[in-house]
Amino acid sequence: MELEVGDPATSKFSRSVDSEHKAKSIKLFSFANPQMRTFHLFWISFFTCFVSTFAARPLVPIIRDNLNLAGRHWQRWGGVCVRVHLLQACHGRHLQSPQPALRLRLLIMLSAPTVFYMPVIDNASGYIAVRFLIGFSLATFVSCQYWMSTVFNNKIIGTVNGLAAGWGNMGGGATQVIMPLIFHAIRKCGATPFAAWRIAYFVPWLMHIVMGLLKKGDMNKEKFSKVLWGAVTNYRTWIFVLLYGYCTGVELTTDNVIAEYYYDHFHLDLRSAGTIAACFGMANIVACPMGGYxxxxxxxxxxxxxxLWNIWILQTAGSAFCLWLGRASALPASVTAMVLFSICAQAACGAPSSASSPSSPAAPSAIGIISGMSGASGNVGAGLTQLLFFTSSQYSTGKGLEYMGIMIVACTLPVALVPPSATATEEDYYASE
Incomplete structure (x- = not known):
């Protein structure tokens, strides 16, 4: 049933909505309440958390000298700790209870002090601990996906979730440019390198404060035990947990290692390495929404x-470009491989986010739990990937990229082999409308 704007039941909405008051279209340059305002506030919040989480990576060449981070082991552990968070699954549980938007506000505001504390650390242990705490802010992904699935119709949820997730994830690339620019601007004001990287951290801290103050909202949900059971007993939930583990996980891992790889392997300066590395994350602005669409x-x-086949094709192509990236010895070839890899990787991230919420008749009441489990699997997948391929001194980052490419295709292949009887038809998929 379609309800048009002007209908007494929908007069408070600015866009055409369905019987569940979910918007049936999206207008990117609108900030109308509630759907479009929700869209913009939540992707910007996710973007902010990505910026703060990955702010250290483009500055590692400076930070490692300041804090005496010896070898790849100490440098990588900070990134690994950022990822291994089951908080996202727990956060999904809280979204099923009253005032979920206020809980998101609390998460962003509680993350702000950890970002603020980064400038005062003076050793490797502090670096690891603070990056671990900052990483909890990535649970905003769950809120972002949950709210998009709550206010937009199922037939466009792939495009909307792809846009919101992609533009939020773009913060992982944008910070590769933002932090070096801020660092160099502070240096020009007379600060030493060791002081400049610390002062630069006040920018992501202020972003957290602003976005936290902008959040408000409320929504009541069903009894948690019933919702949890409906989510964990749905086989499609676990399909998307696997998919997120090895598409979002790969994206987060690459965001964490790529700037330093170009700095060390091709002997670029901090700004050039950061600019090239930013291309990986910035591909989200187009690629992730494309995957959802x-x-x-x-x-x-x-x-x-x-x-499922859409995801498998994208990830298989991405694995080939990841192998090329690890093997490329010339800078132009390496950048080309990275750009192609980024397009496939980000599109693959947008594809599963489009289908996790409405994947069964029980899903509308379990969106938070499903999003939480999927989001957590991405962080865990990134942590495992970095532990396996980017913490050992036995092989280079380039070799680690090669191994990661092999892992992508190996872990995605079972998805392509899921029997037709285990997947929903078009009628099943939209049964809840």
Missing amino acids: LSDLRARYFGMRAR
């Missing part, structure tokens, strides 16, 4: 099966 488009004709 393709998933929506194909699902209209072939159901959930098409969504």
Whole structure:
């Protein structure tokens, strides 16, 4: 049933909505309440948390000298600790209870002091501990996906979730440019390198404060035990947990190592390495929404099966470009491989985010739990990937990228082999409308 603007039941909405008051279209340059304002506030919040989480990476060449981070082991552990968070699954549980937007506000505000504390650390242990604490802010991903699935219609949720997740993830690339620019601007004011990187951290801290103050909202949900059971007993939930573990996980890992790789391997300066590395994360502005849109488009004709094949094709292509990136010895070839890898990787991240929430009739009441489990699996997948390929001194970062490329295709192949009987038809997929 479609309800148009001007209908007494929907007069408070600025866009055409369905019977559940979910918007049936998206207008990117609108800030109308509630759908579009929700969209913009939540992707910007996610963007902010990505900036603060990855702010250290483009400045590692300076930080490692200041804090005496000896070898790859200490440098990587900070990034590994950032990822291994089951908080995202727990945060999904809280979204099922009253005032979820206020809980998000609390999460962002509580993360702000950890960002503020970064400038005063003076050893490797402090670096690891603070990066670990800052990483909890990535649980905003769960809120972002939950709210998009709550206020937008299922038929466009792939595109909307792809846009919100992609533009939020873009912070991981933007910070590769933002932090070096801030660092050099502070240096020009007369600060020493060791003081400049510390002062630069006040920018992401202020971003947390501003976004935390902008949050408000409320929504009541069902009994948690019932919702949890509906989510964990749905096989599609675990399919998306696996997918997120090895698409979002790869993206987060690459965000964490790519700037330092170009700085060390090709002997670039801090600004040049950061600019090139930013291209990986910045691809989210187009690639992630594209993955969600393709998933929506194909699902209209072939159901959930098409969504799975869409992800498999994107990740398989990404694995080939990841292998090329690790093997490339010339800078132009390496940058080309990285850009192509980023497009496939970000599109693959947008594809599963489009389908995790409405994947079963029980899903509308379990969106928070499903999003939380999927988001947590991405962090855990990134942590495992970095532990396996980027903490050992036995091989280079380039070799680690090669191994990661092999892992991508190996872990994604089972998804392509899911039998047709285990995937939803188009009618099943939209049964809740």
